[in-house]
Amino acid sequence: MVFLSVLLLLGAANAVPAASRVAPEGTGLEVRLLQPVASYSSKAGTPVSARVVAPVRVDDRTLIPIGSRVRGELAAVRKLGLGLRRGRASIDFDFDTLELPDGTTFPIAARVTRVETARESVNSKGEVLGIRATDAFGHRMAGIARNFFFWDPLVHSVLTGTTAAVIRFPEAEIHLPAGAELRIELTSPLELRDDWTVPFPAITTSPAEREDLLEIVRNMTYRSLTAGDLREADLVNVALLGEEEWIRRAFDAAGWVQADPLTISTGWRTFRSVAESREYPEAPMSAQLLDELPPALELSKALNTYSERHHARIWSQPDEFQGRPVFAVAATEDTAIDFSFKKMRLIHTIDPNLDNERAKIVNDLVDAGCVDAAELIDRPWAPREFRNATGEKVFTDSRLLVIELNACRTAHVAEPVLADEPIRVRGRWFQRVPRQIILTIRNDFTRNNPVFQAALGVRYLIGKAGGNERRRARQSRESAALPSIALSGAK
Numbered sequence: 001m002v003f004l005s006v007l008l009l010l011g012a013a014n015a016v017p018a019a020s021r022v023a024p025e026g027t028g029l030e031v032r033l034l035q036p037v038a039s040y041s042s043k044a045g046t047p048v049s050a051r052v053v054a055p056v057r058v059d060d061r062t063l064i065p066i067g068s069r070v071r072g073e074l075a076a077v078r079k080l081g082l083g084l085r086r087g088r089a090s091i092d093f094d095f096d097t098l099e100l101p102d103g104t105t106f107p108i109a110a111r112v113t114r115v116e117t118a119r120e121s122v123n124s125k126g127e128v129l130g131i132r133a134t135d136a137f138g139h140r141m142a143g144i145a146r147n148f149f150f151w152d153p154l155v156h157s158v159l160t161g162t163t164a165a166v167i168r169f170p171e172a173e174i175h176l177p178a179g180a181e182l183r184i185e186l187t188s189p190l191e192l193r194d195d196w197t198v199p200f201p202a203i204t205t206s207p208a209e210r211e212d213l214l215e216i217v218r219n220m221t222y223r224s225l226t227a228g229d230l231r232e233a234d235l236v237n238v239a240l241l242g243e244e245e246w247i248r249r250a251f252d253a254a255g256w257v258q259a260d261p262l263t264i265s266t267g268w269r270t271f272r273s274v275a276e277s278r279e280y281p282e283a284p285m286s287a288q289l290l291d292e293l294p295p296a297l298e299l300s301k302a303l304n305t306y307s308e309r310h311h312a313r314i315w316s317q318p319d320e321f322q323g324r325p326v327f328a329v330a331a332t333e334d335t336a337i338d339f340s341f342k343k344m345r346l347i348h349t350i351d352p353n354l355d356n357e358r359a360k361i362v363n364d365l366v367d368a369g370c371v372d373a374a375e376l377i378d379r380p381w382a383p384r385e386f387r388n389a390t391g392e393k394v395f396t397d398s399r400l401l402v403i404e405l406n407a408c409r410t411a412h413v414a415e416p417v418l419a420d421e422p423i424r425v426r427g428r429w430f431q432r433v434p435r436q437i438i439l440t441i442r443n444d445f446t447r448n449n450p451v452f453q454a455a456l457g458v459r460y461l462i463g464k465a466g467g468n469e470r471r472r473a474r475q476s477r478e479s480a481a482l483p484s485i486a487l488s489g490a491k
Contacts, residue, residue: 021058021061021063021191021192021193021194021195022058022189022190022191022192023056023058023063023064023186023189023190023192024058024186024189025186025187025188025189026185026186027056027058027185027186027190028056028113028183028184028185028186028482029052029054029056029064029070029110029183029184029185029186030052030053030054030116030181030182030183030363030482031050031051031052031053031070031181031182031183031184032050032051032053032179032180032181032182033048033049033050033176033177033178033179033180033181033182034048034049034050034051034069034178035048035049035178036175036176036177036178036180036423037074037077037091037174037175037176037423038173038174038175038176038423038424038425039077039078039079039080039089039090039091039130039173039174039175040079040080040089040173040175040423040424040425040426040427041079041423041424041425042074042077042091042423043074043077044073044074044075044076044077045073045074046073046074046077047071047072047073048071048072048073048074048093048095049069049070049071049072050069050070050071050095050182051067051068051069052064052065052066052067052068052069052070053066053181053363053364053367054066054359054360054363054367054482054483054484055196055363055483055484055485055486056483057197057483057486060197060486061195061196061197062195062196062197062198062486063192063195063196064098064100064192064196065100065101065196066363066366066367066485067101067367068098068099068100068101069098069099070095070097070098070099070108070110070184071095071096071097071098071099072093072094072095072096072097073094073096074091074092074093074094075092075093075094076090076091076092076127077090077091077092078090078091079173080130080172080173087132088129088130088131088132088172089129089130089172089173089174090127090128090129090130090174091127091128091174091176092125092126092127092128093111093112093126093128093182093184095108095110095184096108096109096110098190100194100196102194104193104194106190106191106192108186108188108190109186109187109188110184110185110186110187111125111126111184111185111187112126112127112128112182112183112184112185113126113183113184113185114182114183115128115176115180115181115182115303116180116181116182116183116303116308117181117301117302117303117304117305117308117309117310118176118180118303118304118305118308119131119277119304119305119307119308120174120176120304128174128176130172130173130174131170131172131277132172169276169436170276170277170278171425171426173425173426173427175304175425175426176303179255180303181303197486198486199486199487200366200371200373200374200485200486200487201372201373201374202373202374202375203241203321203373203374203375203402203404204375209322212321212322213321213375213377213402214377216239216317216319216321216326217239217377217379217400217402219319220236220239220317220319220326220328220400221236221290221291221328222235222236222379222381222382222400223235223236224236224288224289224290224313224330225288225289225290226286226287226288226289226389227286227287227288227289227294228287230289231389232386232388232389233288233330233388233389234288234313234330234332234388234389235330235354235382235383235386235394235396235398236290236328236329236330236400237329237330237331237354237355237357237358237396237400237401238312238328238329238331238358238361238362238400238401238402238403239317239326239327239328239329239400239401239402239403240314240326240327240329240403240405241321241322241324241325241326241327241402241403241404241405242324242325242327242404242405242406242407243324243325243407244296244297244316244325244327246370246405246406246407246408247297247314247327247405248297249370249407249408249409249411250365250368250370250371250405250408250411251299251312251364251365253368253369253370253408253411253412254301254364254365254367254368254370255301255364256299256300256301256310256312256364257281257282257299257300257301258282258297258298258299259282259283259284259285259298259299259300259311260282260283260284261284262284262287263284266283266284267284269283270283270284270306273305273306274306274307274337277305278304278305278306279302279303279304279305279306280302280306281300281301281302281303281309282300283300283306283309285298285300285311285313288313288330290313290315290328290330291315293315293316295313295314295315296314296315296316296327297312297313297314298311298312298313298314299311299312299314300312301364306337307334307335307336307337307348308333308334308335308336309333309334310331310333310334310357310360311331311332311333311334312329312330312331312357312361313329313330313331314327314328314329315327315328315329324404329361331354331357331358331360331361332350332351332354332357333350333351333356333357333360334348334349334350335348335349335350335351336348336349337349347390348390349390349392350388350392350394352392352393352394352395353394353395353396354394354395354396355396355397355482356482358401358484359482359483359484360482361401361403362374362401362403362484362485362487363482363484363485365403365405366485367412368408368411368412369408369410369411369412370405370406370408370411371403371404371405371406372404372405372406373403373404374401374402374403374404374485374487375401375402375487376399376400376401376402376487377399377400377401377402378398378399379398379399379400380398382396382398382400383396383398384396384397384398401487
């Protein structure tokens with residue numbers, strides 16, 4: 001009996017680590033496609049693969065490390081074509097295999113939940129849905145204007161022709177190039193065998209070095225200001241140690257681009273990107289200052305829309321740490337464009353959990369192989385919850401992520417999987433023109449009539465009156481920061 005009790009105790013003890021190596025249903029993975037797909041020409045059954053670009057951590061254990069891969073196929077592809085049968089294209093991914101860096105494979109069940117910084121949406125079944133070409137901001141506004149003159153065919157036709165001449169019809173077929181980032185979610189638990197946790201090297205190795213770094217953090221201004229009226233804006237949530245050229249190379253290897261300066265030309269291009277639902281990753285940013293100085297670098301990362309993008313403003317600091325220049329970074333993620341009645345203009349809304357963008361930066365730079373060490377530094381004096389310059393409530397654990405870069409001359413850039421032949425992402429002009437006419441007529445009857453538009457307006461105003469804010473506040477409280485590498489100082 002005693003022997004049996006000992007066996008049971010040993011079995012229970014051995015079951016503890018095994019249980020902690022199960023990724024439960026609902027666990028998210030951030031992956032980057034290794035080959036392009038397009039609704040116009042890709043076929044169901046086409047193999048697809050993607051690289052994991054952020055670690056999957058459960059109970060402080062890294063169960064799926066950066067560099068793992070997921071594989072599967074396209075379960076279904078529906079192109080828009082002429083728009084006679086449907087108003088949107090769609091692609092359904094079926095990822096069924098996880099391959100860890102050591103070559104070990106596991107069967108998985110997963111669905112796509114989001115295409116990062118994309119105009120495309122994802123439904124509850126995991127299907128990626130293309131845009132309605134007639135839902136582009138410019139065409140919606142033109143459609144509303146036409147409704148005021150529905151009784152006058154001449155004015156109606158003039159407005160239609162003017163819209164077509166000024167605002168280009170957006171391409172509504174889905175095109176996800178190699179490098180497009182997806183979020184997928186496990187739909188059943190995944191039991192793994194190994195713990196891939198490897199604590200990242202700390203920047204400081206002695207009490208004296210730690211105190212030197214803390215002194216730099218204490219002296220660093222932690223909130224940026226708007227350039228015009230000097231209102232408190234974004235939180236400095238990352239510090240980079242390294243030469244400016246290293247920073248440029250590291251972010252370039254991670255797929256980030258330098259934002260354009262704001263000029264009449266770039267302002268017009270930004271307007272067109274919004275009106276036409278077109279990509280413009282280099283779109284200018286609003287002007288912000290830190291210690292009365294503009295950023296040394298303004299970097300962003302987006303796929304095919306101006307509404308959503310990751311961006312980071314980077315300021316040079318007067319301090320050095322162990323001979324390395326110090327740069328302060330305010331990083332946020334734009335999640336949508338909304339109209340602010342308080343400011344009477346369009347504004348970007350951002351992810352309220354600022355720690356998500358902090359994790360995004362370190363994961364991207366680690367995946368590129370440009371990080372030597374990193375630490376999280378407590379800042380009890382920095383706010384944990386505040387409103388930014390546009391009045392949005394945001395929250396954070398207030399800690400500063402300090403990243404020590406290397407020269408990044410041999411960045412780890414995943415090679416895309418080459419297709420047998422280049423894929424076509426859209427039809428020819430003689431196919432697109434009739435589609436534009438068909439979709440416009442179809443939309444004017446089904447979605448652009450005064451009754452439908454009035455219902456949309458009422459729903460929007462009800463949301464602005466408080467429903468959206470309450471839902472956003474609830475989501476903010478429930479959301480957790482995306483996992484990042486195992487950092488020194490992390491709780």
